[in-house]
Amino acid sequence: MTSSFLEHFRHQQQDAEKETVMDTQCPFCSVQCTMQLLEQRTGDRKKYKVLPLKDTVSEGRLCIKGRNAHQHTLHKERILHPMKKVNGQFVEITWEEALFFIKEQFSTLQEHDGPDSVGVYGGGSLTNEEAYLLGKFARVGLKTKHIDYNGRYCMSAAASAMNEAFGLDRGLTNEMEEVPLAECIILAGTNIAECQPTLLPYFRKAKDNGAFIIAIDPRETLTTKLADLHLKVKPGMDAALVNGMLKVILDRNLHDEQFIKERTEGFDEVLKQISGVDLDAIADLTGLPREMIEYTAVTFASVSRAMVFTARGVEQQTHGFDTVRNFINLVLATGNIGKPGAGYGAVTGQGNGQGGREHGQKADQLPGYRSIENPEHRNYIANLWGIPEKELPGKGISAYEMMEKIADGEIKALFIMGSNPLISTPNATLAAQALKRLKCLVVVDMFVSETGRLADLLLPSSSYLEDEGTLTNLEGRVTLRRAARSCPGEVRHDWQILCDVARVLGKEAYFSYTKAEDIFNELRVASKGGKADYFGITYSRLKDERIYWPCPTEGHKGEGRLFSETFARPNGKAKMLPVINHVPKERTSESYPLHLTTGRVMSHYLSGSQTRRSPALSARQIESFVKIHPKTANAFGIKDGTMVYVDSSRGRMKARGAYDDSIREDTLFIPFHWGGEQNVNNVTYQGLDPVCKMPGFKVCAVRVSPVIDLTRN
Incomplete structure (x- = not known):
């Protein structure tokens, strides 16, 4: 062989072996599974391989979404340059042109209509740094x-x-590794097997250890199949079910009297409320046999270590606050909190749903879970930010109420970062009308989402592979996601975009950061002394340590299990609250005889803007569907696999009917990952919980009909 041939062969071998290893985290759910993405290059061709890592709660597991997350970041439809709408079409412009446009529009509106004429709408997938900023x-x-x-x-x-x-609000009061210690587990309105599948082994291990698992859900899911007992409750009647359980527990003296006396307050009011509860009435309200309610209550109260997990099924209701409070009453009445294998958990949905709500993008909050209405809290943050306290705005309004203010013309411009409200907002018809009325809509996103199509200006943001920052998982564990690749095109990080806009608005002095870690270090100080105290957490610590908040000092490991000795209220005691038997605000009628509930499917996430651009995920579920009991379908002239309309008093959506004999006959189920005529939020109920302003996504009254009547000759 000649030397030139050998040299050529070596070059070919080197080309074939080029590989880039990228350590990252899944961008989707609150488990925040870690992984490596291997980019293998042979000439101009690239292949990708995903390997799970074992340093997070998932213990080296990945679901189908995590294994294919990289596909949407590489998609040809990514926005790579600022885009301005001109004569109804988006055209590329420079960053300086885009920033000048924002300055001109926002400044003009605020000078004429006041500072509150411009609104800001964020997302639960932003990093802690970007949510804070x-x-x-x-x-x-x-x-x-x-x-x-x-x-x-x-x-x-x-x-x-x-x-x-x-x-204190932290998703779980215990680390997930304590789940196998529980002797009884209630899963209320949570479909962990499909929404957080990498957590399922914890529950399987608990079951192997002898735990009795109770699932509460109007329909059968992969999670209810794991359970030993499935309570197929009427939609919206979860709080009444818990009242029935409490009635049994208190009447049979199965409550933990010592724990209640020493560590709670408000029990007498709960006892008075429960004394008037009639179990037969509860059975009628919930659609469950009285004997099943009694059995469930005795089973839960008869063990020494029990856990309750709730999720959107019981929380996305117009009385979601009271429903969760009643499940907490159940936990407190039996003394099941603050010890190994016993506690309460709200299974966080979005990737940074926990951290995203702690540091200031909620209408009523300042960083560290401080209240924007507390004078001491306001002074602390104003001093840190270098502004007079009186210049710090007051409490705003909830996300849906913002849509109403836009529709009324009070909010005239909106800056959206990391969200697709046209798909995620209930009564989406109103949301669409509102967004179209805006004088200026700026959307920061990776793709032209359904909301983005209505924008006057689109700004390209970085993906999870490119954007460094911290996120907080469902346990309250803070993780550091490293940037694995550089930004394509003219894409910028969300925090950079915020700094750029602040600069042209004349506020550069308040936003002079050069990297994400600079923002995190300010966040640490902003959270210091607050309920969500991150002060002791640093980037360097996160590289090697497992750290939960609250973490007040750099020598502190954080608290994996909360409330072992005291609660975070001023007197150190948990507060019990009596809950009446609520019924859904919107009831079925002759015109709308069926209940509708919504949820996820395993292969998609939230509005589907990212997962529908992943070929591997989209192929698994290419369209929406309506789960309907065969008897119900026959009554309405619907054949399996045919297109149907679902109507409410707010609007209409269309999807393919799918027979499911495991669902309640009075209930339909539709996932929420699609837009256009498949958008289930065209019909969902916009009524809000009076305390937390949660819309009633999970219960509304609808009718169903075939698109083509196949029963006619």
Whole structure:
């Protein structure tokens, strides 16, 4: 062989072996599974391989979404340059042109109509740094009170209930590794097997250890199949079910009297409420046999270690706050909190749904879970930010109420970062009308989402592979996601975009960061002494340690299990609250005889803007569907696999009917990952919980009909 041939062969071998290893985290659910993405290059061709890592709660597991997450980041439809709408079409412009447009539009509107004429709408997938900065941007950069985020539709019921009961809102009061220690577990309105599948082994291990698992859900799911007992409750009647269980527990003296006396307050009011409960009436309200309610209550109260997990099924209701409070009453009445294998958990939905609500992008909050209405809290943050306290705006309104204010013309411009409200907002018809009425809509996103199509300006943001920052998982564990690749095109990170906009608005002095870690270090100080105290957490610690909040000092490991000795309320006691038997605000009728409930499927996430652009995920579920009991379908002239309309008093959606003999005959189920005529939120109920402003996604009255009547000759 000649030397030139050998040299050529070596070059070919080197080309074939080029590989880039990228350590990252899944961008989707609150488990935040870690993984390696291997990019293998042979000439101009690239192949990708995903390997799970074992350093997070998932213990080296990945679901189908995590294994294919990289596909949407590489999709040809990614926005790579600022895009301005001109004569109804998006055209590329420079960053300076885009920033000037924002300055001109926002400044003109605020000068004429006041600072609150511009609103800010965030997302639960932003990093902690970007969620913190978005709140600061709204209140310092724009001086507007109108900021909220899509987590309002996710965690607000559980967050407000935990704050009221415990004095602290953190998704789980225990680490997931304690789940196998539980002897009884209630899974209420949570479909972990499909929404957080990498957590399922914890529950299987608990079952192997002898735990009795109870699932509460109007329909059968992969999670209810794991359970030993499935309570197929009527939609919206979960709080009444818990009242029935409490009635049995208190009447049979199965409650933990010592725990109640020493560690709670409000029990006498609960006892008085429960004394008037009639079990037969509860059975009628819930659609469950009285004997089943009694058996469930005795089973839960007869063990020494039990856990309750809730999720959107019981929380996305117009009385979601009370429903969660009643499940917490159940936990407190039996003394099942603050010890190994015993506690309460609200299974966080979005990737950073926990951290996203702690540091200031909610209408009523400042960083560290401080209250924007507390003078001491306001002074602390104002001093840190270098502004007079009086210049800090007051409390704003919830996400859906912002849509109403837009529709009324009070909010005239909106800055959206990391969210797709046209798909995620209930009564989506109103949301569409509202967004179209805006004088200026700026959307920061990776793709032209359904909301983005209505924008006047689109700004390209970075993906999970490119954006460094911290996220907080469902346990309250803070993780550090490293940037694995550089940004394509003219894409910028969300935090950079906020700094750029602040600069052209004349607020550069307040936003002079050069990297994400700079923002995190300010966040640490902003959270210091607050309920969500991150002060002791640093990037360097996160590289090697497992750290939970609260973490007040750098020598502190954080608290994996909360409330072992005291609760976070001023007197150190948890507060019990009597809950009446609520019925859904919207009832079925002759015109709308069926209940509708919504949820996820395993292969998609939230509005589907990202997962529908992953070929491997989209192929698994290419369209929406309507789960309907065959008897119900026959009564309405619907054949399996045919297209149907679902109507409510608010609007109509269309999807393919799918027979399911495991669902209640009075209930339909539709996933929420699709837009257009398949958008289930065209029909969902916009009524809000009076405490937390959670819309009633999970219960509304509808009718169903075939698109083509196949029964006619």
